[in-house]
Amino acid sequence: xxxPKLPILLVFLCLIPTFLVADRSADxxxxxxxxxxxxxxxxxxxxxxxxxxxxxxKDPEYPLVLSLDATHIAQGQVEGRFSAIVTGRYVVSGFLxxxxxxxxxxxxxxxxxxWDIFKSTRPQxxxxxxxxxxxxxxxxxxxxxxxxxxxR
Numbered sequence: 367x368x369x370p371k372l373p374i375l376l377v378f379l380c381l382i383p384t385f386l387v388a389d390r391s392a393d394x395x396x397x398x399x400x401x402x403x404x405x406x407x408x409x410x411x412x413x414x415x416x417x418x419x420x421x422x423x424k425d426p427e428y429p430l431v432l433s434l435d436a437t438h439i440a441q442g443q444v445e446g447r448f449s450a451i452v453t454g455r456y457v458v459s460g461f462l463x464x465x466x467x468x469x470x471x472x473x474x475x476x477x478x479x480x481w482d483i484f485k486s487t488r489p490q491x492x493x494x495x496x497x498x499x500x501x502x503x504x505x506x507x508x509x510x511x512x513x514x515x516x517x518r
Contacts, residue, residue, distance in 0.1 A: 394448045394504050396430070396458060399516045400438065401480040404462055408434045411468075412446055412460040412515065414503065420457045420496050427456075455500040458484040460515045480517035 398410050413426035430446045438444040461470045461481035471478045485499045505511060 394451055394513065396446045396448070396460070397512065397514045398432065398444050398446065398460055399514060400434070400442050400444065401462065401517050403464065403480070404434055404439060404517075406434055406436055406439055409463045409466075409468075410434065410444060410446075410460055410517070411463060411470075412458070414448060414451065414456045414458050416454060416456055417496050417500075421493050451504050453502070453504065455496075456503045457496060457499050458501070458503075458513055458515065460517065462517045482515040482517050484513055484515060 394414075396412055398412065400410075410432040412430040412432065414428035415426045418424075419426055428448050428451060430448060432438075432444050432446050434444060459482065461477065461479050463469075464479045465471060470481060483494065483499050485501065486494045501511070501513075
């Protein structure tokens with residue numbers, strides 16, 4: 367009589383790749399279009415924020431800082447890459463730190479430095495609602511939606 371351990375072992379071995387794939391996350395690329403006032407040495411701050419962090423002063427779950435060089439200025443854009451993002455709904459935003467204080471400078475009528483939130487139109491007052499500008503990351507499939515921030 368055959369041992370029942372062999373079929374159980376085969377089923378277990380077949381399931382291992384499923385568990386490994388389920389825990390993996392794909393890289394996420396962000397393209398940032400720069401405004402004319404961007405200069406060599408300026409930095410672009412990009413953040414991927416979940417619903418608990420969006421609209422607060424808390425640190426984003428996935429921050430990225432991109433330093434600009436002459437090539438970026440000549441091309442008018444810079445690309446960044448995030449990795450190991452846990453699957454979920456997020457908002458992608460960014461700003462150009464013109465004054466070098468590592469913060470988005472706010473004036474009476476909103477930000478005074480170039481900024482953008484992916485999938486948003488310029489809000490009149492305040493931030494757009496999370497559910498209106500959120501997307502699921504990491505994106506999967508053969509043709510993911512390009513994530514482009516147009517800092518202005």
